[in-house]
Amino acid sequence: MAKAPAMTRFVVVGIGADGWPGLSGRARDALADAAVVYGSARQVSLIDGHVAGRAVPWTSPMSDHLRDVLADRTEPVVHVLASGDPMFHGIGTTIVNAVGRDRVTVISAPSSVSLAAAELGWDLATTVVVSTVTAPPEAVVPELGDGVRLLVLSRDGSTPAALAALCDDHGFGRTGVTVLENLGGGGQAMRSGTASEWDRTPCAPLNIVALDCRGPSASRAPGLPDGVYVSDGQLTKQTVRALTVSALRPAAGQLLWDVGAGSGSIGIEWLRATRDGRVVAFEADRDRAVTVRRNAERLGVGHRLTLAGSVPQAFAAAPSPDTVFLGGGADRTVLDDAWRALAPGGLIVGNAVAIETQQLFVDAHARLGGSLTRISVERAAPLGTMSAWRPALPIIQWAAVKDAATQEDS
Template identity: 60%
Template sequence: MTGRFVVVGVGADGWASLSRSARDELARARVIYGSARQLDLVPSDVAADRRAWRSPMSEHLADLVATSVDDVHVLASGDPMFHGIGSSLVRMAGSERVTVFPSPSSVSLAAARLRWDLAASTVVSLVTAPVETVRLHLADGARLLILSKDGTTPALVADLLCGLGFGASTITVLANLGAHDERRVTGRADEWNDGSPALNVIALECVGPAVPRAPGLPDAEFANDGQITKQPIRALTVSALAPAEGRLLWDVGAGSGSIGIEWLRQLRTGRVIAFESDPGRAATVARNARRHGVGDRLEVRSGAPDAFACAPTPDTVFIGGGMTAEVLAAVWSALADGGRLVANAVTLETERLLVDAAAAHGGDLIRVSIDRAAPLGRSTAWRPALPIVQWNVVKGEATA
């Protein structure tokens, strides 16, 4: 296909927001696609055939990319490359077929209205993600710019903040940015009761507890039935898994999902597939992931090791519960060259599997024992937990 896509970002003030070059592009267009609201912003003297997106828009866009042989002009809101259709078109059609004429994005306008340093603010999109996603970015003193799904989003964010000890945070809702009826409402999260227009951006100035980013959250932060990697070992294990952006982790025998969730908390773009055969625990993994704001990046599957065959190739693997020789062999086979495998063993049987695997493939074996101080009558004594044997190996590295 040889058709070129010209994407023009339009502000809420319509034609007046466009540069001369963007206007010239639309003036020469034969066909313009956009939402009904966007198409109404184009003056009547532009002679192009105007076509509104059919639902679902994603399917319509995919059909257009697959069949277009002539130039097509597309309207977008604000900056098409910021959570917009421009990014989708580049992904589908290739960058060489896409030209973009941007207008200021909603967060650029919000930062300008508030006099915020945009580079020092965190942008969070709730257009498709659950409201719990905000939790991942909360910290005392942080500034967040949140893209709302609709007019109900500010109240949902306020409820979340109150439940996490951030009720004193300041919420500013900026609605219809750039339009003649632009509106701003400010208030505390624990006093929020304002209804909001559908098109809005939430500016959040966080006031609340210090939130640690390092792995090793308290065990009580995860719903569990006792099948959980305990806090000190979890911190050690997540560090050993070496979280890196854009990577896919398999969490095999996920239990409560604590390892995969803490791994994702270190990243903006990582993904996890959690393999858990017990239906109750699988539901707990998904619930814990949503609660910690990473539910949109964690998928739960059952049926290991058979399910490995239809899962995407992992960059990193953790094996916790349910380790057998079959699971270990299947994971090693599936792991990409250069990928990392970390496995924890508690029993003599699983420890023996790791010793044999290390002899065959190399890597590092460590044994970790944690003692905690606990009452012993009127005194205090050390209570040892079960020791953990951990194997950490990168596939393809020379055998030690």
């Protein structure tokens, strides 16, 4: 019987804009002995004449070409070029995740943010890094805050102008904007200004943007003012929203189902509390769904929020949740279907104003356990020439963690 071919090993080499001269001796030796080297057309041009093997540019779409390369066992060793540090928003991470750490050797070069921090004299350990390569420019919005320093990886030459406009739109017009173009290469250049007066002329496609934020103080804590949301009245008010998002315990890498999203405020503030969480917002009303999308995009989390339709029908097509919030329109079927979808250890929280929905959660507490809390909020309001407390409608909040002892399919 013929022996099966050995698994291909991959050597991922980081390369800067300065090309071959900027590579370490180890990187040069690895590439010089390579039988085949894959990279972007720009990267391949940087090693032209220095490698004896084949240098192959990625075809479009690159993801398909890379998948074919990872599956091919023709070559015992395949070399791949990456921009800067392959493990910093780079192809090195993709390859390691696909084939396993034991089949990948990574030879790093300085990342773009390391080069930028060196040019600016910024402490990289206290600088926030945001990528808009795969996310929209709005992804910077939750990070804006007075005194915060951001390094933003640009998608293309139009990104700096988009970032400056966002800063200005959110009250950060005095923010210092510095664009570092072609870092490490012969065409390296730097442009500076303020967000409100930024020159909209496109920059070089290869750039990184430094934002030295000047504007209002900001917090990721839940409880944004009600006025930041567009709403037709279906809005969980500030105080209750802050308590609810806290009860939902936002955590890294988690997925929330926001059932009966309304204006989307609960899911949006849950997303703002974690940099990589995701939300599926279920909203049957089309106008409200548009509002959810609008609010999420303006507040910088739209790229992490997916809209879905009527429940419980839409549950079947959604990924399984780590956390569920039941807002408007919950009934026994919706609650039980959401509970079944929730993984053991997952958390469910429901808010109810109407007596019928409150009773639903009282019954759920008896069947499934957890806790019941009655939230009552009063605000001072004019009463003639004086003031009095005006109570809002009380809310019953049910919260429960699903474990092996409380898994009920009824």
